[in-house]
Amino acid sequence: GQSLEQPSEVTAVEGAIVQINCTYQTSGFYGLSWYQQHDGGAPTFLSYNALDGLEETGRFSSFLSRSDSYGYLLLQELQMKDSASYFCAVKSSGGSYIPTFGRGTSLIVHP
Amino acid sequence: DGGITQSPKYLFRKEGQNVTLSCEQNLNHDAMYWYRQDPGQGLRLIYYSQIVNDFQKGDIAEGYSVSREKKESFPLTVTSAQKNPTAFYLCASSIGLAGDNEQYFGPGTRLTVT
Numbered sequence: 615g616q617s618l619e620q621p622s623e624v625t626a627v628e629g630a631i632v633q634i635n636c637t638y639q640t641s642g643f644y645g646l647s648w649y650q651q652h653d654g655g656a657p658t659f660l661s662y663n664a665l666d667g668l669e670e671t672g673r674f675s676s677f678l679s680r681s682d683s684y685g686y687l688l689l690q691e692l693q694m695k696d697s698a699s700y701f702c703a704v705k706s707s708g709g710s711y712i713p714t715f716g717r718g719t720s721l722i723v724h725p
Numbered sequence: 726d727g728g729i730t731q732s733p734k735y736l737f738r739k740e741g742q743n744v745t746l747s748c749e750q751n752l753n754h755d756a757m758y759w760y761r762q763d764p765g766q767g768l769r770l771i772y773y774s775q776i777v778n779d780f781q782k783g784d785i786a787e788g789y790s791v792s793r794e795k796k797e798s799f800p801l802t803v804t805s806a807q808k809n810p811t812a813f814y815l816c817a818s819s820i821g822l823a824g825d826n827e828q829y830f831g832p833g834t835r836l837t838v839t
Contacts, residue, residue, distance in 0.1 A: 644823070657830045658830070710822065712770060712822065
C-alpha cells in the first residue's frame with residue numbers, strides 16, 4: 615500500500631518562512647503534489663515534483679528527494695491568507711496513478 | 726468559465742435513505758473522482774472513472790455507487806448500506822491519469838445524515 619506522513623499542525627508569524635515536510639512510502643513512485651485547502655473549501659493545486667530538486671512558483675516552492683522518499687513545501691513571506699490546510703499527495707504505478715493524499719497539515723499564521 | 730460544480734452545498738438526510746450527489750464538469754476532462762473527507766483526515770478515494778461507462782472502486786467504495794453515462798457527469802449515490810455517511814464529499818477531475826499532474830476540485834457537498 616501507500617502511506618504519507620506530514621505534521622498535523624504548524625504555526626508561524628506573518629512575514630516568516632515555513633516548511634511543511636512530507637515523507638511517503640509507495641511502490642513505483644511517479645510524482646508528489648501539494649494542495650492547499652481553506653476551511654470548508656475545495657483543494658487547489660500548488661505544485662508537482664517528479665524529479666529531485668526544488669520547484670519555485672512565486673512565494674511557494676516545493677522540493678523532492680526520491681532517494682529519501684521525502685518532500686517539502688516551503689512558503690515564504692507568509693501572509694494571513696496562507697492560513698489553510700496543506701496536503702501532500704503521491705502518485706505511483708502501485709496506486710494506479712491516482713493521487714493518495716496525506717492527512718494534511720494545518721498552517722496557522724499569526725499577526 | 727470552465728470548472729466543476731457540485732450540488733447541493735449542504736444536504737441533510739434521514740438514516741436509511743439513499744442520496745445522490747451531483748458532479749458536473751465542463752473542462753472536457755476524461756478522468757473524474759470522488760473523495761470523502763472527514764475532520765482531521767486527508768482525502769480518501771471512493772470511486773474514479775477514466776472514461777465514459779467505466780469506473781473503478783477506490784479505497785472506501787463500500788456503501789457507495791456511481792455512474793458515468795456522460796463525460797461531463799459523475800454522480801455519487803450514498804446508499805443506506807454506508808455505515809457512517811456524514812462527511813464532506815469532493816468531486817474532482819483531471820485530463821487523464823498517468824502523465825497528468827493536476828486535479829481540479831469542485832466546491833464539495835457536506836452531507837449530514839441523522
